[in-house]
Amino acid sequence: MDHHVLILGGTTEARHLAERLDGLGRVTLSLAGRTKRPARQPAPVRAGGFGGAEGLATFLSDNEVTVLADATHPFAARISANAAIAAEAAGVPLVRLERPAWSLVAGDRWTEADSVMEAVAALGSSPRRVFAALGRQELAPLEVAPRHFYLVRSVDPVEPPLDLPHVEYLLARGPFAMADELALLKRDRIDAVLCKNSGGAATYAKLAAARELGIEVLMVRRPTMPAAGVVASTVEQAFEAIAHAMALVSERGE
Known part of the structure; x- marks a missing residue:
């Protein structure tokens, strides 16, 4: 048939x-x-x-x-x-x-949250430099914490732009190499990575780079x-x- x-x-x-x-x-x-x-x-x-x-x-x-x-x-x-x-x-x-979801390995500094809003709150009250690797439709919670600098990476442009005083946009599609992620985090002096536990190899390099640099990762758990x-x-x-x-x-x- x-x-x-x-x-x-x-x-x-x-x-x-x-x-x-x-x-x-x-x-x-x-x-x-x-x-x-x-x-x-x-x-x-x-x-x-x-x-x-x-x-x-x-x-x-x-x-x-x-x-x-x-x-x-x-x-x-x-x-x-x-x-x-x-x-x-x-x-x-x-x-x-x-x-399969990503799992903690030795050296990781993860703070897990049940939503992007909860993860943003976990960034704390002091200004930080955050690499936000999220989908375009999940970025709105960032606007409740305008004290931070955000480097936002997405496949498509963020339209309209976020109502934030300190934000930069990066258009890119994975897979991403470890060396490139290390260079990105160093260049923008990132001290926190905000992402979802999407799993897979294409975007894992940012976690490995954060581990090597001792950077905290705000990880949103899967539903x-x-x-x-x-x-x-x-x-x-x-x-x-x-x-x-x-x-x-x-x-x-x-």
């Missing part, structure tokens, strides 16, 4: 999964459309939202999706929740590709994801789970 996999993407892992699935069936890669300059994708792309869990369930049914693969960002809790609800409603197997579907931690595991789900669907003759 003609299998159809819908990948909820926007991550490097989603792109690699689409590449890995080449030849196994039809693949559609869904992007939320938040990034203005998305990386080139190896499969047909659908941009924009679905209209919540109900809209996604309708899309799964109308487009005869065989397997739903949730390869969104580890902090995309709402999308993952909608995926779990939609997959169950449409009777479609769900595979969630979740990259709790729904306990649904098969959870894979690598692209290969996700591929195997999808192939297995396809085989089961074929056996049932669906």
